[in-house]
Amino acid sequence: MDFDQNAPYLYAAYAVFLIGVAVYLVSLVLRQRSIRRDEQMIQEIEAEATTEKSDFS
Amino acid sequence: MFVVALFMVFFIAPRGDLRSGGDAQRIFYFHLSAAWIGFGAWIVTAVCSIRYLKTRDLKFDRIAVSSAEIGVVFLAMVLLTGMLWGKPTWNTWWTWDFKLTLSVLQFLLYVAYLMLRSGIDEPDRRARFSAVYGIVGVLTVPLNFLVSRVLNSIHPAVFGPSVNGSAQGQSGVAPEMIPILIFSLLAFSLVYVYFVRSRVALQERIDTLTARRAELMSQ
DSSP: OOOOTTHHHHHHHHHHHHHHHHHHHHHHHHHHHHHHHHHHHHHHHHHHHHHHHHHHO | OHHHHHHHHHHTSOOOOGGGTGGGGGGHHHHHHHHHHHHHHHHHHHHHHHHHHHHOOHHHHHHHHHHHHHHHHHHHHHHHHHHHHHHHHHSSSOOOOHHHHHHHHHHHHHHHHHHHHHTOOSHHHHHHHHHHHHHHHTTHHHHHHHHHHHSOOSSOOOSSOOSOOOOTTOOOOOGGGHHHHHHHHHHHHHHHHHHHHHHHHHHHHHHHHHHHHHHHHHO
16 A cells, blocks of 8 residues: 655654553553552551450440 | 454545545544544433432442543543544634534533542532533533534534535545444444443442441441
8 A cells, every 4th residue: 555745744643543442541540540540548447446445445 | 343444444434535634534433433432421421310310329420520521531532533633624723713613612510520529538429419400401402512513614524404505625525434433333332332331330339438438437
């Protein structure tokens, strides 16, 4: 398949789509990881608080 | 489907004439599909905002914000690829045409919607304010659709009647282009649905975590 002199604009546009979708996917994964870390931290704090309460009583 | 759509655009779609950009005309398939998602995302946001105001169920607020965030991504793609088509066709990257200006405005409204939300901590208040904003913001969708059909615009109106006969790079849709266009629209719609589902699930976890954190702080 041959392409004309405007083909670089076509490649650039499709690169924009692929990069846009990829960047959004990566941002979703990173936010999910960050939430998972926060959830673990909250769980640890909650466990500590429960232990302290039972020790106190 | 996204990859198949890409293959169809590169190897099956007919090349446009030089007046419509030659090879660059094939940007049209994904440009239009991304615009479809950008517009559709605002409509989903507005519908969910109305549902939220009626029911006060935060589930609808989550869908509204997820849809708006994805709308920002797709509208950014629309603006960038529009510029990449405009350069070989209009000989300029950008012009302050009604349609193009309104598209930028629509993009900025989406960004402002997300900024508004990040500025309010209380969940119900945030949901209420952004629901009103989401309903008002959807007005840009019919405006953007009509502007190149009613006013003298450089942007071609591909579908439907138009009083605007002077559009540069005017391009109709040839019969052989329709299956590829429909396939691209479907592929983008599926990507949108997948993104919304993932983003709503993420928002649920964020909300739960925020509530647990607030509970811990109050102890």
